[in-house]
Amino acid sequence: MFKLDEFANGALAEKFNIEAQRVLENIADPNTDPKKARTITLTVTLKADENRELAMVDINAKASLAPAKGVQTKIIMGRDRQGKVEAAELKSGVVGQTYITDEGDVADDRGNKVVQFK
Structure with missing residues (x-):
């Protein structure tokens, strides 16, 4: 046919x-x-x-189609001096812990550089 x-x-x-x-x-x-x-x-x-x-x-x-898998991360939450809620992504894995970034810098738990090597 x-x-x-x-x-x-x-x-x-x-x-x-x-x-x-x-x-x-x-x-x-x-x-x-x-x-x-x-x-x-x-x-x-x-x-x-x-x-x-x-x-x-x-x-x-x-x-x-199959949907894309979800992605998870952790955020640190707290309040600033005025009582306003603030949050940042947890980069180090543990609250309050420093770590070495992929670039070799020392950073706080939020990924901010804390030590500069000269």
């Missing part, structure tokens, strides 16, 4: 291949869960004319 790779001048196969590429890129993305299922849905909708001699065919393809 129909050769799917030739249907609509190859548009059906092309739409599938575009969505398949998106799925493969999503699977290869290290920020997604590799165990989550991905799907490709092809929808072919036919609408006949009054005489039932012709049908308009609408072709759509849609991929359902």
